Amino acid sequence: STMTLVLSYAVNSLHRYMHPKTPLSRRLAVGWFFLISRAAAGFCPSPQPQQSKSYKQMSTARSVSNSNTASAAVMIDQLHTKKWADVFTHQNSNYSPHNLFPPLSSSSHKGSHGRIAILGGSNKYTGAPYYAAQAALNCGVDLATVFCAAEASVPIKCYSPELMVQGVYSIERFDALLEEEKALLAELEKYKHKNDLITVDNFDNGDDTTSNISLDKLLLEHDDSHNELIQNELLKNVDDTKKMDDIVNKLQKVKQLQESLQELQDRQMEIISKSVRDVVSMFPTLHALCVGPGLGRHPLVFKVVQQVLQRGMESNLTLILDADVLFMLSLEEYRELYKELLKYEGCIMTPNVMEMKRLPSTSSFGSENDNKNIIVEKGHADAVSRGDVVMQCAEEGGLKRSGGIGDVLAGTISAYMAWNQIIERGNEGGEMQGLKQQRVFAVWTACCTVKRATKLAFDNKRRAMSSRDVLDEICGVIAHMEDDIEMR
Secondary structure, eight states: OHHHHHHHHHHHHHHHHOSTTSOHHHHHHHHHHHHHHHHHHTTSOOOOOSSOOSHHHHHHHHHHHHTOOHHHHHHHHHHOOOSGGGGGTSOOTTOOGGGSSOOOOTTOOTTTTOEEEEEOOOSSOOHHHHHHHHHHHHHTOSEEEEEEEHHHHHHHHHHOTTOEEEEEEOHHHHHHHHHHHHHHHHHHHHHSOTTSEEEEEOGGGTOOOEEEEEHHHHHHHOSGGGHHHHHHHHHTTOOOHHHHHHHHHHHHHHHHHHHHHHHHHHHHHHHHHHHHHHHHTTGGGOSEEEEOTTOOOOHHHHHHHHHHHHHHHHTTOEEEEOTHHHHHHTSGGGHHHHHHHHTOTTEEEOOOHHHHHHSOOGGGGSOGGGOOSEEEEOSSSEEEEETTEEEEEOOOOOSOOOTTHHHHHHHHHHHHHHHHHHHHHHTTTSGGGGOTTHHHHHHHHHHHHHHHHHHHHHHHHGGGOOHHHHHHHHHHHHHHHHHHHHHO
């Protein structure tokens, strides 16, 4: 505005003309001009800056928001809770900010404030599981474990000495198993027609016809005690003894290939089962398990994840699903698992726009109100929903979308879910029973935390902002939130 420009000019003049060598009359004139300009500017206040540079400025902006009139409170009531500041102006009996963070105590032990694990990380993606696990630690959980491919374990260990990292499978070994299986199937196809029939040509006998012999039937009968039955079956269709011998040899080769294939698949299942056992053995010590960051899309890794998720539901473990595991659930062969997870109360899915489009519509499996899991639709304004309960996070974030922020969010949600488990277990039969939306609220608060952290990181680094900068801001954002709660 004009007044703002006048005031700016006055300030510049004040610095320039208040030098000791400036004549006294000129200094007095400039001083009077500054005072008059400052007084006039009071009638035309300049707008507040859009970007807050510190927690103090954020607190000031929130205080202005909280001093709104009753009509503004009605507006917030209509829009529901969208920002952290709204939590204290829009009361909701279904959730409580006082049940977000477990209290710190001198009697606490290692693990009292959260033990989480990340299942992810491959030979190509090592940063994602680190960001997720480190975000949880920066939130305040005590222990974070990363289960990953053996090829990713050393890099992740080098990123942080605080993380416990365990390679539970080898991508190189899985690749070798798949290549061996592919070779066996290709060789088997040479001996076995697509329709599972061996065709015997009779051109040598001057007969322009073919006879079909059921390969499945012959294979079923093909063992040392039934060679005579095979001979009889072949004699019905083949007059040439040499050709009959060729068919018998073919049957023997097919039988050997099938046995080798079965042996290979048994080895695959044994290796997969061992990987699953390594992860599941930690379940009794965990409050939450995050699956997906940097996981990759290896078919045998998906087999490991499938069994881990099933065992997680059986153990009533909180599961946070992100990134590649959501791609896995979009595949037809894992459709039943997806349906089970939709009905599981302890499941939180965090799809972005593309992942949400790829996943089957929840309405195709019945009423959406029957779904008990929580879905976080990430975007400009994150939407957290469970059935017909929806909370939108409209906190302002940074203007740069760096790689890894989604992983930071997954780790932050894991921390909040770990705290939710700790508080629920400590309040069995208590006040938590009446807070029906507390889990949804905790996930929503995690979204607010990351949005605020990205805003501060962007204000400090601008275009150079990375996910590591967001990590550095998380602890301060949470401390600020706890202060807000204590003041109420």
